[in-house]
Amino acid sequence: MHRYIIRRTLQFIPMLFLVTVVVFALAKAAPGDVLSGEMLDPNIPHEVLEERREALGLNDPLPVQYWSWLTSVAQGDFGNSMQYTGRSVMDLIQSRIMNTFYLSLFALGVTLAIAIPIGIYSATRKYSLFDYGATTFAFLGLATPNFFAALLAIWLLSFQFGWFPAQGSTSAIGLTGFELFIDKLRHLVLPGFTLGLASTAMYMRYMRTEILEIKGSDFIRTAQAKGLSNNSVLYKHTLRNALIPIITLLGVEFGLLLSGAVITENVFNYPGLGTLFLNSIQNRDYPVIMAINLILAVSILVGNLLADIFYAVVDPRIRYD
Amino acid sequence: METQVNQKVDTSVPSAKEEVEKSLSPFQLAMRRFLRNKLAIVGLIVLSFFVLVAIFADLIAPHSPTAHNLYNIDAKASSEHWLGTDSSGRDNFSRLVHGARISLTIGFFAMFFTVALGVLLGSLAGYYGKWVDGLIMRATDLMMILPFLLLILTIVAILESVTITLFITIIALTAWPNLTRIIRATFLSLREKEYVLGARSIGASDFRIIFKHFLPNAVGPIIVNATLMMATMIILESALSFIGFGIPQPTPTWGNMITEANSLRILENHWETWVPPGIAILMTVLAINFIGDGLRDAFDPKSNQ
Numbered sequence: 001m002h003r004y005i006i007r008r009t010l011q012f013i014p015m016l017f018l019v020t021v022v023v024f025a026l027a028k029a030a031p032g033d034v035l036s037g038e039m040l041d042p043n044i045p046h047e048v049l050e051e052r053r054e055a056l057g058l059n060d061p062l063p064v065q066y067w068s069w070l071t072s073v074a075q076g077d078f079g080n081s082m083q084y085t086g087r088s089v090m091d092l093i094q095s096r097i098m099n100t101f102y103l104s105l106f107a108l109g110v111t112l113a114i115a116i117p118i119g120i121y122s123a124t125r126k127y128s129l130f131d132y133g134a135t136t137f138a139f140l141g142l143a144t145p146n147f148f149a150a151l152l153a154i155w156l157l158s159f160q161f162g163w164f165p166a167q168g169s170t171s172a173i174g175l176t177g178f179e180l181f182i183d184k185l186r187h188l189v190l191p192g193f194t195l196g197l198a199s200t201a202m203y204m205r206y207m208r209t210e211i212l213e214i215k216g217s218d219f220i221r222t223a224q225a226k227g228l229s230n231n232s233v234l235y236k237h238t239l240r241n242a243l244i245p246i247i248t249l250l251g252v253e254f255g256l257l258l259s260g261a262v263i264t265e266n267v268f269n270y271p272g273l274g275t276l277f278l279n280s281i282q283n284r285d286y287p288v289i290m291a292i293n294l295i296l297a298v299s300i301l302v303g304n305l306l307a308d309i310f311y312a313v314v315d316p317r318i319r320y321d
Numbered sequence: 322m323e324t325q326v327n328q329k330v331d332t333s334v335p336s337a338k339e340e341v342e343k344s345l346s347p348f349q350l351a352m353r354r355f356l357r358n359k360l361a362i363v364g365l366i367v368l369s370f371f372v373l374v375a376i377f378a379d380l381i382a383p384h385s386p387t388a389h390n391l392y393n394i395d396a397k398a399s400s401e402h403w404l405g406t407d408s409s410g411r412d413n414f415s416r417l418v419h420g421a422r423i424s425l426t427i428g429f430f431a432m433f434f435t436v437a438l439g440v441l442l443g444s445l446a447g448y449y450g451k452w453v454d455g456l457i458m459r460a461t462d463l464m465m466i467l468p469f470l471l472l473i474l475t476i477v478a479i480l481e482s483v484t485i486t487l488f489i490t491i492i493a494l495t496a497w498p499n500l501t502r503i504i505r506a507t508f509l510s511l512r513e514k515e516y517v518l519g520a521r522s523i524g525a526s527d528f529r530i531i532f533k534h535f536l537p538n539a540v541g542p543i544i545v546n547a548t549l550m551m552a553t554m555i556i557l558e559s560a561l562s563f564i565g566f567g568i569p570q571p572t573p574t575w576g577n578m579i580t581e582a583n584s585l586r587i588l589e590n591h592w593e594t595w596v597p598p599g600i601a602i603l604m605t606v607l608a609i610n611f612i613g614d615g616l617r618d619a620f621d622p623k624s625n626q
Contacts, residue, residue, distance in 0.1 A: 018463050030479045143606040145556045147563050148599035151582050159589050166585075259468035263560055267583075277471065278564060281478045289475055296468040304466070 361615025
């Protein structure tokens with residue numbers, strides 16, 4: 001067990017290294033550097049900029065530059081934004097990251113709360129009307145582009161019925177405590193559901209298939225043969241095993257939701273990392289772009305690591321490979 | 322129930338016709354199973370419809386998809402403009418029809434090059450093993466960790482401007498890892514087979530073994546994944562075009578038609594502009610997914626629960 005976790009963690013380190021190399025390479029491939037913003041200022045002579053480049057180490061060999069970049073990034077210093085002069089990248093990210101985190105968490109919660117019960121019910125009543133309904137929903141959910149679902153939701157639930165707000169993360173300023181919480185939650189509903197739509201559809205199918213597969217295995221027949229009730233067989237034997245792969249997929253899913261948030265946040269004008277990212281892409285604000293790339297890649301990497309470790313904890317079979 | 326080949330009970334001398342039936346290749350058997358799948362056939366019909374629309378777009382569209390008419394913007398549906406006009410006064414119906422051409426073409430080529438790259442790398446990794454495999458597998462691990470959509474957007478930002486060819490190249494260069502893994506796994510399972518040893522012992526080249534012995538065995542997973550990948554690519558193109566980083570205006574694609582709905586006024590009052598392209602994407606993707614699932618069941622009857 002411990003050996004598995006240690007081995008898995010050791011695999012994490014070279015991947016982390018590679019991710020930082022790729023992001024650094026992208027940053028170097030991008031036009032301009034930290035001082036590009038100041039190049040437009042005619043009062044600063046060209047030679048001064050060259051001197052400052054030299055002082056900042058921008059003329060050093062690449063490995064040296066990589067190392068100094070890595071050490072500053074490790075301390076949370078991503079440099080300054082090119083678009084919002086004077087604001088550090090870290091500052092911009094800190095103002096947005098929690099919103100995206102809440103959104104992804106909400107979407108993940110919606111996914112699990114819908115997909116697992118419906119998947120179970122579909123599997124226990126295979127080929128019933130309910131099962132066909134759920135399957136139809138799953139097919140539609142997987143085929144609808146995220147942004148189109150978002151637009152439909154705004155059009156129908158916000159404009160026609162007026163149930164939920166369509167834009168932003170809060171409506172009025174000055175709300176506090178519980179009211180603020182409810183307000184934020186209301187703003188999360190539409191983006192959260194549309195962001196979670198595809199994964200809900202996918203997990204629903206996955207859950208159903210998984211349960212049906214396990215139902216056919218020998219230990220389920222044994223459990224039934226010794227006279228356990230249907231519920232007991234379902235919840236204690238089938239479900240426990242069916243949930244294992246689902247839970248491990250969550251680590252991966254969270255990362256996917258984080259990057260899917262780029263498009264969803266854009267439609268809902270939700271002030272998260274996704275809107276910041278698109279805005280930075282539009283304005284070619286490379287330091288911000290690279291920082292978000294790195295943060296998301298590392299989140300996905302950590303998510304995968306935690307999922308694998310969790311898998312080993314709940315399923316003893318995995319430790320002895 | 323699927324093994325009609327073995328079900329023959331009569332022991333009379335087989336006629337020539339039955340002889341032909343008996344010698345069906347696994348591929349032909351799979352196609353037979355596929356054609357019995359109703360949903361897959363529905364998918365095939367819907368997709369064929371969209372492909373025909375794409376091919377005959379010039380004949381179907383009543384107007385030019387790019388012709389502006391600033392005196393007639395945001396028009397409602399009429400006998401002249403079946404789906405009204407957009408915010409530049411372009412005919413929505415004509416753009417929808419021409420959009421089919423662009424969206425399907427990009428979806429197809431993005432899929433094609435991704436599959437080509439995925440199959441190539443997967444074959445190399447699965448066939449040669451050792452350090453080649455190690456190198457390619459570390460690269461796939463890395464690509465799967467990098468946030469896919471953000472990576473594409475970052476590359477688009479670095480390159481400053483995007484043409485259709487470049488767009489397809491970027492997608493292919495970022496989307497190959499899934500297929501590479503599948504092909505590699507198939508190849509690894511084939512490596513130790515006797516007939517491969519046989520082929521090698523009579524002096525067959527690596528190239529010949531890969532193309533004559535390995536790839537035909539992997540044709541099922543390749544076709545299934547290629548089909549499903551085309552659906553992903555159509556959605557990806559539409560999403561990138563929608564946020565303005567895919568195919569630039571005025572070229573109509575289903576995705577950049579929906580961009581109009583970014584204006585809340587159009588979103589609220591002019592559903593004719595943005596709902597039809599969305600439905601078109603949905604139906605195409607649904608059709609392709611049905612075909613893909615049908616192919617999967619056809620090539621691997623065991624997967625059908």
